[in-house]
Amino acid sequence: MPHRPYIVGNWKMNGTRAMLAEARAIDRAAGRYPDVQVAIAPPFTLIGALREAVSAMGVGGQDCHVNAKGAHTGDVSAQMLVDTGADFVIVGHSERRKDHGEGDDLIKAKAEAALAAGLGIIVCVGETLEERDGGKAEAVVSAQVTASMPDADAAADAVASGKVAVAYEPVWAIGTGRVAEVADVVAMHAQIRQQLLALYGEIGAKVRILYGGSVNAGNARDLLAAEGVGGALVGGASLTAEAFLPIVAAADNGEA
Numbered sequence: 001m002p003h004r005p006y007i008v009g010n011w012k013m014n015g016t017r018a019m020l021a022e023a024r025a026i027d028r029a030a031g032r033y034p035d036v037q038v039a040i041a042p043p044f045t046l047i048g049a050l051r052e053a054v055s056a057m058g059v060g061g062q063d064c065h066v067n068a069k070g071a072h073t074g075d076v077s078a079q080m081l082v083d084t085g086a087d088f089v090i091v092g093h094s095e096r097r098k099d100h101g102e103g104d105d106l107i108k109a110k111a112e113a114a115l116a117a118g119l120g121i122i123v124c125v126g127e128t129l130e131e132r133d134g135g136k137a138e139a140v141v142s143a144q145v146t147a148s149m150p151d152a153d154a155a156a157d158a159v160a161s162g163k164v165a166v167a168y169e170p171v172w173a174i175g176t177g178r179v180a181e182v183a184d185v186v187a188m189h190a191q192i193r194q195q196l197l198a199l200y201g202e203i204g205a206k207v208r209i210l211y212g213g214s215v216n217a218g219n220a221r222d223l224l225a226a227e228g229v230g231g232a233l234v235g236g237a238s239l240t241a242e243a244f245l246p247i248v249a250a251a252d253n254g255e256a
């Protein structure tokens, strides 16, 4: 793959200032892997502090509102993420789709709002176990990509400059220790790539497609070396430098 591999830690609702030491350790090591793009998406409360603490890696949000400001108690806008030092935002994570009832239309609006604010985006898609067992995984993910990726008009510049990523995260592989078969990941990434090319034209080749779901030091090498896998979105194994850095190292060797 021609892309620089992208390894992103999603800290979810984990982390207090005590975890800044882990972030610093990850950042120091990230500086030793210039061929790998490393980033962490901490909770909102830590974005500013992380930005101050690190230099080699990216810092992102885990969600944003579609509006720039206004009467939306508890929400955070893309402009606010930029203001506090974020470079990118994750939208459409399955935990937000489930816990907050977020649908594709809303996720697409968030993705477009984030791009308009100048952020990079990682748009998450993935099927449930029931959908996979029912033979519907490809159709479900295809529908999610079609409906939740930003329109070509809104996204062309960001796509061309490599600021748009998709994360394929099978819901049943998240936090379960159960990893998708490499062959299934390869097939789904190929399908997503075709859709991105149809949506954005040839610059669709610049969108990195990450795999997420129980990625760890033991399985990262195989996953990242797989055809079409442009990186990983890592949950549990991104919370310590000890667990996360072997994944970064695997990307360095994995030609992701």
Ligand SMILES: O=C(CO)COP(=O)(O)O
Pocket (backbone or CB within 6 Å): 010, 093, 169, 173, 174, 175, 176, 177, 212, 213, 214, 215, 233, 234, 235, 236, 237
């Ligand atoms: O949801 C994920 C990343 O966004 C994956 O989480 P785990 O790596 O903990 O399975």
